[in-house]
Amino acid sequence: MNARSPEPGALAAQIDAAAAAIESRVIAWRRDLHEHPELGNREFRTAGIVEAHLHEIGLDEVRTGVAHTGVVGLLKGAFPGPVVALRADMDGLPVTEEVDVPFASKVRTTWNGEDVGVMHACGHDCHVAILMGVAEILAGLRAQLHGSVKFIFQPAEEMPPEGEEGGAKMMIAEGALQSPVPDAIFGLHVTSRLPVGVVGYRAGPTMASSDRFRITVHGKQTHGAAPWLGVDPIVTAAQVVLGLQTIVSRGVDIAREPAVVTVGMIKGGVRENIIPDSVEMRGTVRTFDEAMRDDIHERVTTLAEAIARGSRAGCKVCIQKNYPVTVNDPALTEAMLPTLQRVAGPDRLLHVPKVTGAEDFSFFQQVVPGLFFFVGVTPEGVDPAKAYSNHSPRFYADERAFVVVVRALAQLTCDYFDRHG
Ligand SMILES: [Zn+2]
Numbered sequence: 001m002n003a004r005s006p007e008p009g010a011l012a013a014q015i016d017a018a019a020a021a022i023e024s025r026v027i028a029w030r031r032d033l034h035e036h037p038e039l040g041n042r043e044f045r046t047a048g049i050v051e052a053h054l055h056e057i058g059l060d061e062v063r064t065g066v067a068h069t070g071v072v073g074l075l076k077g078a079f080p081g082p083v084v085a086l087r088a089d090m091d092g093l094p095v096t097e098e099v100d101v102p103f104a105s106k107v108r109t110t111w112n113g114e115d116v117g118v119m120h121a122c123g124h125d126c127h128v129a130i131l132m133g134v135a136e137i138l139a140g141l142r143a144q145l146h147g148s149v150k151f152i153f154q155p156a157e158e159m160p161p162e163g164e165e166g167g168a169k170m171m172i173a174e175g176a177l178q179s180p181v182p183d184a185i186f187g188l189h190v191t192s193r194l195p196v197g198v199v200g201y202r203a204g205p206t207m208a209s210s211d212r213f214r215i216t217v218h219g220k221q222t223h224g225a226a227p228w229l230g231v232d233p234i235v236t237a238a239q240v241v242l243g244l245q246t247i248v249s250r251g252v253d254i255a256r257e258p259a260v261v262t263v264g265m266i267k268g269g270v271r272e273n274i275i276p277d278s279v280e281m282r283g284t285v286r287t288f289d290e291a292m293r294d295d296i297h298e299r300v301t302t303l304a305e306a307i308a309r310g311s312r313a314g315c316k317v318c319i320q321k322n323y324p325v326t327v328n329d330p331a332l333t334e335a336m337l338p339t340l341q342r343v344a345g346p347d348r349l350l351h352v353p354k355v356t357g358a359e360d361f362s363f364f365q366q367v368v369p370g371l372f373f374f375v376g377v378t379p380e381g382v383d384p385a386k387a388y389s390n391h392s393p394r395f396y397a398d399e400r401a402f403v404v405v406v407r408a409l410a411q412l413t414c415d416y417f418d419r420h421g
């Protein structure tokens with residue numbers, strides 16, 4: 001054991017003071033990023049700002065171009081100790097902003113061949129600005145740090161453009177979690193579903209896996225007045241849609257974990273009296289358990305194929321695995337709760353329900369124990385249940401939450417060092 005000075009309490013007080021001092025700059029960074037959002041794998045300006053900042057505050061290493069536009073910074077504390085990774089995602093969404101703020105985005109771009117507005121409608125601008133602030137604070141406390149910090153600025157959390165790879169999975173493939181390997185990783189999401197500054201957490205499965213499927217039913221074209229001369233893919237597709245709904249209701253143990261199977265698109269036919277050749281359906285599967293995930297995929301395939309066969313139709317099922325379940329390491333979550341409690345304040349740390357949305361932070365958690373938490377950005381006086389949600393063109397983030405998150409990430413890091421040094 002080496003002597004530690006100052007006490008963790010003193011370091012916490014320094015972090016709080018530094019967070020208060022940097023708050024206005026974090027807000028300014030966020031407004032600039034908000035006004036200039038970039039889609040996944042196109043975060044060139046954003047990455048440039050992050051890179052310049054990490055160099056300016058004197059990090060020991062700054063790697064750029066990781067998974068296209070990702071930036072990974074390394075800060076070595078004065079004393080040896082564990083490695084903590086902190087992650088922020090950087091991409092905006094193809095959404096046209098409708099929020100009336102002076103720094104609203106007017107950016108437009110081409111996405112999947114369409115002219116679209118671009119907006120930080122998921123709040124990743126907040127994540128980037130906050131992590132820039134945390135990096136500066138921890139760099140300033142380097143002489144007191146018993147460990148190293150890896151700052152991961154990640155592209156394309158909202159999925160890369162079609163035909164491209166990207167995001168957390170690609171960052172890992174390109175060595176973001178190597179040399180050094182983190183002992184723990186922390187990340188968060190700002191959310192409209194909690195009041196400003198309120199911190200939400202849960203241990204174990206927290207956000208769902210998200211996979212998409214495409215089912216094509218191949219029939220035989222005929223006149224709508226003489227269906228017996230063909231094979232009707234519309235009726236077969238209707239049976240497939242209903243059949244898929246029995247997977248969750250009849251086939252999986254929903255007492256263990258919930259699951260969702262949704263068909264969100266169905267397309268077939270051009271005219272009321274022509275039975276078409278084929279019908280295409282697309283949908284999504286959400287689960288909170290990797291074994292249930294595989295089981296449901298298998299059931300979607302066999303059920304759709306069997307129903308089609310029973311109708312003498314053909315059927316092709318393609319399932320694309322996107323994001324795994326976001327699982328917060330139970331021991332890590334438990335260990336860090338006092339930190340979150342201290343930062344959030346009395347009655348402002350909530351145990352929250354599972355979220356059927358997905359996060360590619362889950363890929364990092366498959367490699368190192370991780371904790372992903374939520375911080376509310378809905379202003380006082382607005383009911384979070386009715387606030388415009390993340391991804392809405394009217395999603396609004398109350399910047400008063402930022403200082404709470406800056407403190408949370410910096411304190412989690414130092415408390416982790418203290419515990420595992
Ligand atoms: Zn999002």
Ligand SMILES: [Zn+2]
Binds near residue numbers: 124
């Ligand atoms: Zn997001």
